[in-house]
Amino acid sequence: MAISRPRSRGVPLIPLLLLILLAPLIYSVSRLRLSWAPERELGMPPPALPKRPDRLVLGPAAGQGRPDRLQCQGLKAVNKISLSSEPGEHVSFVTVFTTYSSDPAGAGKRSSDVVTVGKHFYSKEERSMAILNTFISFIQVSMPKSNVIILTDPKSKLSINQGKASILPIEGNYSRGNLMLQRIKSYIAFLELKLEEVDRVNCVVFTDSDMAVVEDLGHIFTSYPHWHLALTFRNNKGQPLNSGFVAVRGTRDGISKAIDFFNEVLKAYNLKYMKASRMLGDQLALAWVVKSYLPSAFGKFSRHETFTGEVNGASVLFLPCEVYNWTPPEGAGQFHGMPLDVKVVHFKGSRKRLMLEAWDFYNSTSQLSDMLCLILKSGRTKYDF
Ligand SMILES: *[C@@H]1O[C@H](CO)[C@@H](O)[C@H](O)[C@H]1NC(C)=O
Numbered sequence: 001m002a003i004s005r006p007r008s009r010g011v012p013l014i015p016l017l018l019l020i021l022l023a024p025l026i027y028s029v030s031r032l033r034l035s036w037a038p039e040r041e042l043g044m045p046p047p048a049l050p051k052r053p054d055r056l057v058l059g060p061a062a063g064q065g066r067p068d069r070l071q072c073q074g075l076k077a078v079n080k081i082s083l084s085s086e087p088g089e090h091v092s093f094v095t096v097f098t099t100y101s102s103d104p105a106g107a108g109k110r111s112s113d114v115v116t117v118g119k120h121f122y123s124k125e126e127r128s129m130a131i132l133n134t135f136i137s138f139i140q141v142s143m144p145k146s147n148v149i150i151l152t153d154p155k156s157k158l159s160i161n162q163g164k165a166s167i168l169p170i171e172g173n174y175s176r177g178n179l180m181l182q183r184i185k186s187y188i189a190f191l192e193l194k195l196e197e198v199d200r201v202n203c204v205v206f207t208d209s210d211m212a213v214v215e216d217l218g219h220i221f222t223s224y225p226h227w228h229l230a231l232t233f234r235n236n237k238g239q240p241l242n243s244g245f246v247a248v249r250g251t252r253d254g255i256s257k258a259i260d261f262f263n264e265v266l267k268a269y270n271l272k273y274m275k276a277s278r279m280l281g282d283q284l285a286l287a288w289v290v291k292s293y294l295p296s297a298f299g300k301f302s303r304h305e306t307f308t309g310e311v312n313g314a315s316v317l318f319l320p321c322e323v324y325n326w327t328p329p330e331g332a333g334q335f336h337g338m339p340l341d342v343k344v345v346h347f348k349g350s351r352k353r354l355m356l357e358a359w360d361f362y363n364s365t366s367q368l369s370d371m372l373c374l375i376l377k378s379g380r381t382k383y384d385f
């Protein structure tokens, strides 16, 4: 039980007096500041954060002149060969997705929440559905033999009308604050269901839904035949592993090793990272598990080369984010452009608009490579959603 300590309820006099005396000064200083900024009108309330663009912004394409990077002339890709027409592998893409009923106070569409992408208008909820649908559409283009499975809260009212996608409700606590933890639990529940199926199970790729698969991924299962699960790494000390892409081989062995691995991640999350920001806990737990069983992996994350290692009895394939989970770097950091062999683009943070814009562009041009030029030229912008 909390015992409330008696507090002095008197207003501290001296700071208050100082504030009253200094108020005109503070006020005039802020006026002065405003008048220095030419684009702001005097008398207007000080603006909040600068408004993020609500339409596509194109900048220069980084990496021009480098033979291993995408070269663009305007929005034309000049050195990227188009998609192979081979049928590719059957892979099941699995993503956790739920909707939150908008708060009752703001029921209906508030005009401030509606955004426009091309000819479409989206409310907040429609926006996240559009991202999910776009995720599915990209997979249908680049891996037409694959299917998408959406793990969701039985309470959420999802409706998907895309041929290759299905919904699988899994009980759990999908509240915002618990979602990253629940996601691992839903992955485990899904894999346990698969373990009961007698038939050969498809290989599985667990991904975020704000990703565009732009090339066939089947080769990771065939070119590197001996791993059980695959993770994507990057040269980032704080968060070297991204949890947005985890592949699992569809064999009994692969699935049970992956279940063990996710259980370890869950344990680390519960023990060490419950207080981490709700979006980061799973990534930190993932890195913790890898570090405790395979510290040598951390020496290889700066090299951008695929490698394997053993983590708690599972053979893990480490894939570079550069190719399998590519996001343009934010801010002013060095940016060498888009690798020619990029296969998955991740629209992290405020790049969701770009994902929808990119699909819109592809839909009207049928040119995936040109669309990559569009992403390259606009990927450093932080958009309105
Ligand atoms: C779900 O998780 C949230 C956040 O951790 C928690 O506040 C809430 O009580 C949980 N709900 C249930 C039904 O357990």
Ligand SMILES: *[C@@H]1O[C@H](CO)[C@@H](O)[C@H](O)[C@H]1NC(C)=O
Pocket: 362, 363, 364, 365, 366
């Ligand atoms: C673009 O979208 C329309 C309508 O959704 C669809 O019929 C058409 O096939 C799409 N084009 C491409 C290139 O995906």
